[in-house]
């Protein structure tokens with residue numbers, strides 16, 4: 260049996276986003292990237308009395324040399340050690356591999372994202388539906404993606420691979436797959452915005468939400484101005500309920516360590532105690548800042564009873 264069942268405050272994405280949408284705030288989906296930074300994210304949420312989603316993607320698992328079980332076990336250890344009482348979702352971000360999804364669910368993740376967005380609509384529907392059946396049977400929530408959320412790198416090299424989400428397709432997609440949350444492409448991108456600036460297409464968000472009751476997810480939240488995010492969250496009729504934040508956390512960590520290059524997970528784990536605490540404090544502060552200024556989720560742990 261997974262250790263996840265021992266925490267009352269470890270909840271599914273669906274449970275978390277229902278409360279967020281009803282109360283007009285969003286929950287940050289934070290990528291600590293390095294396992295030693297999981298505690299830093301948890302501390303930020305606890306200090307702010309905010310719910311939080313802690314996530315890692317398939318690409319990050321590979322890049323940093325971590326397994327879903329290592330990530331989950333570290334989260335559970337820290338929830339215990341740091342006496343975390345705020346609601347926490349353990350989420351697998353962007354994953355195409357069904358094997359990784361099964362591994363994460365076995366390890367105790369309470370939410371997974373299947374990203375088959377580069378496939379034609381019918382294939383995206385078929386693959387996402389398969390994951391929904393598998394995950395729901397195990398009490399786990401599913402996020403999928405429709406349209407394509409670009410990376411700022413492609414934007415900078417002039418190969419804009421974004422494809423905005425079509426509201427009518429979104430309606431069909433959600434109805435046929437039964438996903439709990441949908442990542443939509445509406446003007447944000449992954450990475451650091453250098454050349455192109457983010458611009459959220461609010462009317463598209465509203466049109467999608469009008470046609471489907473699914474919870475909306477905004478990826479590429481790093482570097483998007485706070486007022487733009489807040490407007491997307493509080494749109495009449497239901498806005499964005501989950502915002503992914505990865506790049507900004509890693510940037511604040513690297514800046515605190517005065518490093519230009521990212522590390523491997525092993526390098527991060529080998530940091531001396533002074534540097535480690537300095538890095539953690541920087542990540543914690545960034546999480547607190549996002550919670551207060553971007554997400555409007557400060558003090559909202561009390562909305563979960």
Ligand SMILES: [Zn+2]
Pocket residue numbers: 353408449478479503
């Ligand atoms: Zn993403």
